[in-house]
Amino acid sequence: MKENKLLLIPGPTPVVGRILEALALPTVSHTSPEMEEALSRALNNIKKIVFTERGQPFIVSGAGTLAMEIALLNITSPSDKVLVLSQGYFGSRMAEICETFGIKHSLLQSQWGRVVTAEELKAELKRHKYEVVVCTHVDTATGSCAPVHNYAEVLRQVAPEALLVVDGVCATGGIEERMDDWGIDVILTAAQKCLGAPPGLAIDVFSERAMEKRKKLPGVKAYYADIMRWLPVMENPNKYFSTPGVNEIRAFYEATKIVIEEGLERRFERHERFAAAIRNGLRSLGFSTYTDETCLASTLSVIRYPEGLEDLSFRKKLSENGLVVAGGLGSTTGQVFRVGHMGNLTREQIVLAFDAIEKSLLSLGFAFSLGDGVETIRSLLVR
Numbered sequence: 060m061k062e063n064k065l066l067l068i069p070g071p072t073p074v075v076g077r078i079l080e081a082l083a084l085p086t087v088s089h090t091s092p093e094m095e096e097a098l099s100r101a102l103n104n105i106k107k108i109v110f111t112e113r114g115q116p117f118i119v120s121g122a123g124t125l126a127m128e129i130a131l132l133n134i135t136s137p138s139d140k141v142l143v144l145s146q147g148y149f150g151s152r153m154a155e156i157c158e159t160f161g162i163k164h165s166l167l168q169s170q171w172g173r174v175v176t177a178e179e180l181k182a183e184l185k186r187h188k189y190e191v192v193v194c195t196h197v198d199t200a201t202g203s204c205a206p207v208h209n210y211a212e213v214l215r216q217v218a219p220e221a222l223l224v225v226d227g228v229c230a231t232g233g234i235e236e237r238m239d240d241w242g243i244d245v246i247l248t249a250a251q252k253c254l255g256a257p258p259g260l261a262i263d264v265f266s267e268r269a270m271e272k273r274k275k276l277p278g279v280k281a282y283y284a285d286i287m288r289w290l291p292v293m294e295n296p297n298k299y300f301s302t303p304g305v306n307e308i309r310a311f312y313e314a315t316k317i318v319i320e321e322g323l324e325r326r327f328e329r330h331e332r333f334a335a336a337i338r339n340g341l342r343s344l345g346f347s348t349y350t351d352e353t354c355l356a357s358t359l360s361v362i363r364y365p366e367g368l369e370d371l372s373f374r375k376k377l378s379e380n381g382l383v384v385a386g387g388l389g390s391t392t393g394q395v396f397r398v399g400h401m402g403n404l405t406r407e408q409i410v411l412a413f414d415a416i417e418k419s420l421l422s423l424g425f426a427f428s429l430g431d432g433v434e435t436i437r438s439l440l441v442r
Contacts, residue, residue, distance in 0.1 A: 064378065064381050065415070068383060072255055073408065078256055080313075081312070081313035082257060082310035090297050090298075094296060111239045111264060111266070112239060116263070118262050118293075120303055123228040123261060126247035128156055134269050135162050142164070142183065142192045144195075144210070145167070147199075148389050149228070150168070153193050172202075174354045177206055190221055190222065195226040196229070196236065206354075223242065223244050226247055226248075229401070233253030245269050253330075254318060255318075255403040256310050317403060327357075337360060344416065346365060362395055376423055385397040413436045
């Protein structure tokens with residue numbers, strides 16, 4: 060069936076049976092005991108996933124872009140200036156959100172496929188004063204993984220009063236993010252990527268310091284995205300502000316259980332191992348990585364085409380063979396494809412993906428050694 064294609068885009072990621080079963084449960088009241096339990100436990104689990112004891116999580120119906128708005132609008136006053144560290148497409152989106160809401164900001168941007176370095180951040184903070192620094196942990200367009208821990212260390216040294224916001228949409232649950240230990244003030248993410256749930260939920264976790272700042276603000280340029288309207292619900296899910304995505308939250312709770320059961324350190328290691336295997340397998344077939352080797356993310360890969368292989372034809376053939384990958388964004392359109400390897404992906408699915416890749420290359424008349432990719436993957440995935 061067409062619906063059975065393997066989805067290896069950088070989100071949404073494949074959703075396993077346990078989570079689908081939770082999603083398919085009968086819809087219950089948004090103030091029912093079942094919903095109260097699911098939301099309360101999901102909130103507790105997301106705190107574990109980002110390594111915080113004191114942080115305040117919020118789970119709201121919406122996408123990752125809403126989580127970005129929630130983060131920015133709830134910690135910036137009219138006099139504040141925000142520094143946006145951009146590693147690509149979604150870092151620039153943070154700047155667009157600032158522009159939309161009239162938030163004063165500057166953009167410190169790396170070359171696509173690279174990252175803003177900690178040294179560049181330090182130099183900028185010495186030149187100008189900022190109340191908030193925002194970074195994308197993994198940019199979904201470029202596959203660049205930012206040195207978030209190093210950024211946090213720089214802020215502690217140079218601008219300890221500034222709040223650090225981390226966009227973890229393509230990282231949280233797949234790459235280490237230690238909120239309390241590192242000194243991150245807001246981590247934002249979405250349900251459908253490393254956490255392996257269906258799309259539909261925006262997640263933000265605010266530190267004590269970030270919550271204190273929001274409470275001191277006289278107001279924010281938001282209604283639905285105002286965390287002070289959601290806080291009573293997060294503290295007591297029996298309370299009502301706006302009807303939550305009941306089924307999505309029950310599925311998300313199941314997804315967080317799977318993350319905790321696997322163990323965070325094991326999950327991070329698995330993402331790294333799968334990423335290395337997939338890249339080596341693709342290299343054996345003549346592909347290369349777009350992202351600089353110094354900042355490769357373990358959650359997705361941006362892959363350059365070898366000469367003679369056309370983007371749309373290749374991705375169409377892949378789809379016919381049961382595999383869906385994503386095209387490039389922005390300036391990379393037509394030059395690369397993006398493959399997600401995050402969430403609850405299995406070894407067996409990776410082997411199936413490479414079988415589809417080889418079949419597609421063969422049918423397009425591309426010269427390569429049949430079986431190289433599959434055998435490379437199998438040998439690298441053996442533990």
